[in-house]
Amino acid sequence: MSEHTIQATSRNVEGKGASRRLRRAASIPAIVYGGNAEPTPIQLDHEKVWLAQQNEWFYSSILSLDIDGKVESVLLRDMQRHPFKQIIMHLDFQRVNANETLRAKVPLHFLNEDASPAGKAAEVVVTHELNEVEVSCLPKDLPEFIEVDLSSLTVGDVIHLSQIKLPNGVEIPELKLGKEHDVAVVAAKHGRVEAAASDEDGAAAE
Known part of the structure; x- marks a missing residue:
């Protein structure tokens, strides 16, 4: 730190x-x-x-x-x-008390996206659903950011909160609230699927 x-x-x-x-x-x-x-x-x-x-x-x-x-x-x-x-x-x-656990929002740094199979494919759209995450830890363990390695990301992959590699002593409190709180952080989808979903949303709105 x-x-x-x-x-x-x-x-x-x-x-x-x-x-x-x-x-x-x-x-x-x-x-x-x-x-x-x-x-x-x-x-x-x-x-x-x-x-x-x-x-x-x-x-x-x-x-x-x-x-x-x-x-x-x-x-x-x-x-x-x-x-x-x-x-x-x-x-x-x-x-901040050095001996008391704190909660703080920490930014996510996404690594190796361009080098991943999904990042290299022109027809794939990679979306970052979250750019930061709330963590719980002692002050000495608070990271300035958390890295998310996307080097093996392929089309159809979804990375959830529980799949983020956390530093020692760091937890994500939201994950203790149940499986429904294990939200998506990154998703890789075909561009045409994204476009179709947008068209459907627009038709529903009309």
Whole structure:
């Protein structure tokens, strides 16, 4: 697990007016909550966070949040963006206990699709039904992403959640809810089958 440090400073003034002033000063109001401590209002430099949030790890990794020199391990739990401007309005971070299991959504990385039998066939359409999955694990075991190897994917194949190879110490809680929750992650179908299904859907809608 890589370490990513985000700089922040504490703030004493809260409320909409204070948040607007922070944003005009190119800062982001945020909150840190959870654990055995009280929620802590903080502020972060907008430019630095804007660059950081362009990376996948910002959303799925344990972050080291440096608040006035005191470092806390946190997960990003919510990000509010401006509806049309490139502005982050607010961030929510949750404290992480190294000894407590957590849940987090982790992106899926699909490997070797182009080299697979399905990927090489012009008439086959490979669809990614999921791009991320919620996992349960200790903070030290949280992966930044999970790889799904598609090298042996052939037409007609469907890869389900239960077929994903997970790192040690990592589980998918949804699989404990029953077979109906073992949903498809990747499917390889003939293009003409996909087209026929689309035509049928369109006729039904009419």
